[in-house]
Amino acid sequence: MNRMLIHLAYDGSGFQGYQKQPNARSVQGEVERALAKMHKAASWPSVSSGRTDAGVHGLCQPVHFDTPLSIPEERWPRALNSLLPDDIHVQSAEPFDGRHARYDAEAKEYVYRMLIAEERDIFRRHYVHQLRQKPDITAMRRAAAHWLGTHDFSALSSPRTDVVDKVRTMYAIDLEENGPEWTIRFIGSGFLYQMVRVMTGTLLEVGYGSRRADSMPALLEGRDRRTAGKTAPAEGLYLSRVFYSPEALERHMRGLSPEA
Amino acid sequence: MNRMLIHLAYDGSGFQGYQKQPNARSVQGEVERALAKMHKAASWPSVSSGRTDAGVHGLCQPVHFDTPLSIPEERWPRALNSLLPDDIHVQSAEPFDGRHARYDAEAKEYVYRMLIAEERDIFRRHYVHQLRQKPDITAMRRAAAHWLGTHDFSALSSPRTDVVDKVRTMYAIDLEENGPEWTIRFIGSGFLYQMVRVMTGTLLEVGYGSRRADSMPALLEGRDRRTAGKTAPAEGLYLSRVFYSPEALERHMRGLSPEA
Numbered sequence: 419m420n421r422m423l424i425h426l427a428y429d430g431s432g433f434q435g436y437q438k439q440p441n442a443r444s445v446q447g448e449v450e451r452a453l454a455k456m457h458k459a460a461s462w463p464s465v466s467s468g469r470t471d472a473g474v475h476g477l478c479q480p481v482h483f484d485t486p487l488s489i490p491e492e493r494w495p496r497a498l499n500s501l502l503p504d505d506i507h508v509q510s511a512e513p514f515d516g517r518h519a520r521y522d523a524e525a526k527e528y529v530y531r532m533l534i535a536e537e538r539d540i541f542r543r544h545y546v547h548q549l550r551q552k553p554d555i556t557a558m559r560r561a562a563a564h565w566l567g568t569h570d571f572s573a574l575s576s577p578r579t580d581v582v583d584k585v586r587t588m589y590a591i592d593l594e595e596n597g598p599e600w601t602i603r604f605i606g607s608g609f610l611y612q613m614v615r616v617m618t619g620t621l622l623e624v625g626y627g628s629r630r631a632d633s634m635p636a637l638l639e640g641r642d643r644r645t646a647g648k649t650a651p652a653e654g655l656y657l658s659r660v661f662y663s664p665e666a667l668e669r670h671m672r673g674l675s676p677e678a
Numbered sequence: 679m680n681r682m683l684i685h686l687a688y689d690g691s692g693f694q695g696y697q698k699q700p701n702a703r704s705v706q707g708e709v710e711r712a713l714a715k716m717h718k719a720a721s722w723p724s725v726s727s728g729r730t731d732a733g734v735h736g737l738c739q740p741v742h743f744d745t746p747l748s749i750p751e752e753r754w755p756r757a758l759n760s761l762l763p764d765d766i767h768v769q770s771a772e773p774f775d776g777r778h779a780r781y782d783a784e785a786k787e788y789v790y791r792m793l794i795a796e797e798r799d800i801f802r803r804h805y806v807h808q809l810r811q812k813p814d815i816t817a818m819r820r821a822a823a824h825w826l827g828t829h830d831f832s833a834l835s836s837p838r839t840d841v842v843d844k845v846r847t848m849y850a851i852d853l854e855e856n857g858p859e860w861t862i863r864f865i866g867s868g869f870l871y872q873m874v875r876v877m878t879g880t881l882l883e884v885g886y887g888s889r890r891a892d893s894m895p896a897l898l899e900g901r902d903r904r905t906a907g908k909t910a911p912a913e914g915l916y917l918s919r920v921f922y923s924p925e926a927l928e929r930h931m932r933g934l935s936p937e938a
């Protein structure tokens with residue numbers, strides 16, 4: 419058996435989340451159905467770098483599976499895409515022997531997309547979080563800076579989880595403004611349940627002046643989800659990348675910094 | 679009774695077309711359901727400038743209705759939007775006494791959107807027609823120029839229609855290239871069934887070299903749909919605007935021309 423890693427893009431708006439579940443359409447369910455067909459089996463297991471909630475999108479999500487088939491790596495995407503529905507797309511495949519899509523993840527990047535526009539843009543309702551008023555980006559950047567580094571993120575994630583250790587490291591939180599298109603890019607060692615959406619909701623409250631940027635250290639310290647902001651809606655959130663080595667992460671971070 | 683004209687944006691991907699029909703979701707059905715609620719009636723009629731097929735979008739489609747309610751025009755959009763599903767949006771409303779959304783239409787504009795990209799963009803599958811190879815835009819422009827002015831467009835529209843007079847006037851057919859985003863803008867006195875999609879499909883065959891730009895006069899002359907190109911898919915097509923006076927049309931055309 420060889421282990422393959424594939425990278426998936428998916429439009430989360432038609433799924434009840436990444437993870438397979440009975441009587442609900444899931445990305446994993448569709449991927450494993452395609453893998454089962456290729457292997458002429460009743461089912462075929464796969465392991466993702468992580469799960470996303472209903473409505474959350476994937477830009478380049480890694481998934482591994484073991485296979486006895488000797489298909490050249492460049493043929494896997496087309497073979498799988500011909501069996502997948504049109505809201506999932508395999509972008510690439512590579513050998514991944516001896517590694518694990520979840521356990522070997524060194525860091526992840528999520529992006530959260532917003533559209534600042536008075537008039538509702540119905541064509542993007544599944545793909546951005548639309549805001550009518552422009553928030554104060556400087557205040558949001560000052561707030562986010564308090565989260566960089568290693569902290570207990572209990573206050574900024576959902577308590578509905580079995581995960582006990584809530585300490586994670588944030589490498590970068592960048593707010594980018596491109597006309598009416600705003601993006602927040604989060605790069606961290608890992609993310610807790612709904613953490614990016616709670617962070618985004620909290621930053622927006624800072625941006626609209628209902629919360630102060632310098633209240634962030636006390637917020638983290640308190641470890642109480644009820645003291646943070648509202649969970650921002652799923653439609654703006656994209657799992658962007660997963661890094662499997664410190665070098666891959668460093669290369670990506672160097673590419674982002676303006677002095678590169 | 680006062681007559682009101684509203685302008686609608688709608689995402690056609692969730693509808694079996696504009697026109698009301700039994701057992702299928704339609705834009706007209708949703709709009710009339712909202713109007714019926716506002717009027718506390720079982721149903722409420724409306725008249726659109728025209729119909730669009732399943733999957734075709736509306737950017738600013740005019741619809742009129744008569745009403746005994748004395749609601750100020752600026753309140754109508756919010757009132758209707760609160761009753762409409764999230765894939766239809768009323769942008770504006772204005773008094774329209776003595777006029778008719780369909781019969782008084784002087785001209786219409788459609789846009790057809792394409793994305794030129796090797797890798798499939800699943801997020802835009804309902805909103806653009808994706809092409810892997812770049813067509814020859816100069817050849818397409820030369821072909822389109824043969825359609826300007828007044829012609830019988832039998833060859834470039836579906837024969838599945840009761841419309842007998844197939845003579846229409848094309849005021850402008852502009853191909854715009856903006857990086858990988860291509861748009862064809864069609865402005866004409868009126869458009870026959872599937873005419874914009876057949877025109878686009880024919881232009882693409884010219885762009886890919888399987889048909890010559892200078893064969894267009896003979897194509898029109900022959901009046902035979904079977905001699906034109908394939909019907910381009912619905913997802914790239916948007917009804918953009920309808921003009922109710924020569925002045926409104928002229929103002930718009932002046933705004934488009936580079937020397938304006």
